[in-house]
Amino acid sequence: MALAPTWPFLCQNVTGKAPSQGRFFRHPEPDGRPARVWPVFLTYQGCPGRCVFCAQPLQTATAPAPLGATLAALENDLDAAARDGRGPYELAFYGGVFTALPEPWPERFLATARRWSQAGLITRVRCSTRPDACDPTVLCNLAEQGLGMVEIGAQTFDDAVLAASGRGHDAAAIRRAARDIPAAGLELGLQLLPGLPGHTPQGLDRDIAETCSLAPQIVRLYPCQVIEGTPLAALFRAGTYRPWDLETTLDALARAMLPLWRAGIRVARVGLAPQPGLEPAILAGPRHPALGSRVRARALLALVAAQVAALGHRPAGLAAPRRFAGEFFGHARELADAYAGLGLPRQSVRFVGREDFYLAAQPV
Ligand code: SF4
Numbered sequence: 001m002a003l004a005p006t007w008p009f010l011c012q013n014v015t016g017k018a019p020s021q022g023r024f025f026r027h028p029e030p031d032g033r034p035a036r037v038w039p040v041f042l043t044y045q046g047c048p049g050r051c052v053f054c055a056q057p058l059q060t061a062t063a064p065a066p067l068g069a070t071l072a073a074l075e076n077d078l079d080a081a082a083r084d085g086r087g088p089y090e091l092a093f094y095g096g097v098f099t100a101l102p103e104p105w106p107e108r109f110l111a112t113a114r115r116w117s118q119a120g121l122i123t124r125v126r127c128s129t130r131p132d133a134c135d136p137t138v139l140c141n142l143a144e145q146g147l148g149m150v151e152i153g154a155q156t157f158d159d160a161v162l163a164a165s166g167r168g169h170d171a172a173a174i175r176r177a178a179r180d181i182p183a184a185g186l187e188l189g190l191q192l193l194p195g196l197p198g199h200t201p202q203g204l205d206r207d208i209a210e211t212c213s214l215a216p217q218i219v220r221l222y223p224c225q226v227i228e229g230t231p232l233a234a235l236f237r238a239g240t241y242r243p244w245d246l247e248t249t250l251d252a253l254a255r256a257m258l259p260l261w262r263a264g265i266r267v268a269r270v271g272l273a274p275q276p277g278l279e280p281a282i283l284a285g286p287r288h289p290a291l292g293s294r295v296r297a298r299a300l301l302a303l304v305a306a307q308v309a310a311l312g313h314r315p316a317g318l319a320a321p322r323r324f325a326g327e328f329f330g331h332a333r334e335l336a337d338a339y340a341g342l343g344l345p346r347q348s349v350r351f352v353g354r355e356d357f358y359l360a361a362q363p364v
Contacts, residue, residue, distance in 0.1 A: 022315075023307050023359040027300070027324070028261040034268060035123065038081075038089035040074055040109075042067070046097030046133065052166045052235070053196065055227040056095045061275040067105045071112065078116050087121045098127035099138055099150070110145040117146065124148040128191065132169040134177035139184035149217070150181045151189030156199055157210045164197040166231065178214040188216040189268070194252060195224035195244040195286070197235065201252035208256045212263040219260055220269040221295075223249045225285030233283055242284075249286035254298030261299075270295050290331045297330040301338055307359050314343030316360040317350070325351040 041062035044050075057063050081087055091113050098106060116122040126149035134152065142150075156162060157171040181188045190211055194204045211219060224243055226236045235241035244252070253270060260267055270292035272278065288294060308315055320328060328349065329336045336346060 021361045023311055023361075024356050025303075025307050025359070026356045027303065027321070028258060030261060030264050030266050032266055035090040036088070037092045038122075039092045039094050040070065041094055042070060042096035042098065042101070044096055045070075045105075046100035046102075046129075048097075048100075048130075048168060049166065050231070052164075052231040053193065053224055053227070055230050055281070058227055058229075058278050058281045059272055059275060060095045061277060062095060067101065071105075071108055074109075075112055078112070078121060082116070082119060082121050088123045089121065090124045090126060091116075091122050093125075093127040095128075097129050097133050099129040099135070099142065100133040106142055107145060110142065110147060114146045126151060126187075126189070128153060128189075130167075130169065131173040131177040134180050136180045136184060139180055139186060143185045147186060149187035149189055150177075151191055151218070151220070152177050152181070153191045153193075154178075154207075154211075155191070155193040156196060156203060157207050158199060158203050161196050161198045161203065165193075175214070178216070187218075188214070189218045189220070190214065190216040191220045191222060193222050193224050194256075195249065197232075197241050199224075201244075201248060201255075204252050204256060208259050212259055212265065215263065216265055218266045218268040221253055221256065221267065222269070222272055223253065223286050223291075225272060225287060226283040227278075228281040228283055236284055244286050246286040246288060250291075250294055250298055253295040254302060257295060257299035258302060288331075293327050294331045294334075297327045297335055300324065300328065301330070301335050304339070304344070304357070304359070305342055307357070308342045308344070311359060311361060313361070315348075317348040318344050318360070319350050319352050319354070319358040321355050321357065322351040322353055 039060075041056070041060040043056045043060060043062050043064040045064070045067060081089075093109060110125065113122050113125045117125075125147050127147060128151045131152045131154060134150070139150065152174065154174045155165065155167065157174060159170045162170060178188060178190070192204070192207055192211065194207075224232075226232050226241070226243055232241060236243070257267060271287065304318065328351070329339065329346070339345065339349070
C-alpha cells in the first residue's frame with residue numbers, strides 16, 4: 001500500500017526506510033450530530049402497570065402530573081423559549097407510554113408541537129412507548145399529525161427476562177412494533193436494558209444481533225440499576241437479584257457498540273442521565289460518571305485490536321484522528337496497558353488532523 005505523504009512520522013523508521021505495509025481504517029460510528037432535545041416527561045402516563053426496574057419520578061426528576069398540567073406548562077415554556085430566541089429543538093415525550101395516552105391527549109400534544117414547528121422552534125417530535133402499545137392505525141394517525149420517531153422500550157429480546165421483569169409482553173411484540181413503526185412512516189428507536197433479572201452478557205450479544213437486524217435509526221443502552229422503591233429493590237434486598245458489576249457491563253456494552261455502528265445505528269445514550277436525587281436512590285448497579293466514554297473507548301480498543309490482528313504482527317505505530325485523542329487511552333488511561341500489549345505504547349500513537357486511522361506495519 002502506498003504511504004500517504006501526510007503521515008510523515010509513520011513513513012520512516014529510525015533507519016529512514018519505509019514500512020512494508022500498513023492499514024488505513026475508519027471509525028465505524030455513523031455521522032450525525034445529536035439534536036438539542038426538549039424532553040417532556042409524562043411520568044407513568046399510559047403505563048399499564050409498573051415494570052420492576054422503573055422509577056420514572058427519580059429517573060426524570062418529574063413527579064406524575066395530570067396531562068392538562070403538563071401540556072399547559074409545555075405551552076408556557078415553548079412560548080418563553082420563542083420569546084427569548086432559543087432553539088430549535090426536537091420535542092421528546094418520554095417517561096410514559098405516549099401511544100397509549102387516552103384521547104385526545106396525543107393529538108393535543110402534537111397540535112402544540114405542530115404550531116411551534118411552523119414557527120421554526122421545533123424541528124422534530126419523538127416519543128417513547130411500549131412495544132405492545134404500537135397499534136398500526138394509531139401509529140399512522142400520529143405520523144400524520146407530525147410525530148417523527150417512536151422509541152420502543154424493548155429492554156431485551158429474551159422472553160424469560162421480559163417475564164421476570166414484569167413487562168407484560170414478549171419479544172414477538174417488539175418485532176411487530178419494530179416492523180409497524182417504519183411501515184407507518186416513522187423513524188424507529190430501540191431502548192435496551194442490559195442486566196435485568198436473568199439477563200447475561202451473552203444475552204446482550206443476541207439482543208444486539210437482533211437489534212441490528214431490525215435496523216433502528218438509534219439505540220439507547222441503559223444498564224439496569226437497582227433504584228429505591230422499585231420491585232427490583234425488593235428482589236435485591238431479598239438476595240434474589242444481583243445487578244451486573246461495572247467491569248462486566250463495560251465489556252458487554254463495548255462489545256455491543258461496534259456491530260451497532262457498523263449497521264449504521266447511532267448509539268444515542270449509554271447509561272441513565274444524571275438527575276437530582278437519582279444517585280442517592282440507586283442501591284446497586286453498574287454506574288460511573290464517564291460510563292459512555294469508557295464504553296466508547298473500549299469499543300475503539302477492540303476496533304484497533306482487530307486491525308492489529310489483521311496486520312499479522314506488531315505494528316510500528318498508529319496515527320489516529322485528533323477527535324479521538326480524549327477518549328483513546330480511556331478514562332484515567334485505563335487502556336494504556338492494553339494498547340501497549342498490542343504493540344502501541346503511548347509514544348507510538350499520534351493524533352492528527354484526518355478522519356481515518358493509519359496503522360503502520362513494522363519497519364522493513
Ligand atoms: S418502563 Fe415504561 S411502561 Fe414500564 S412503568 Fe416505566 S414508563 Fe411505564
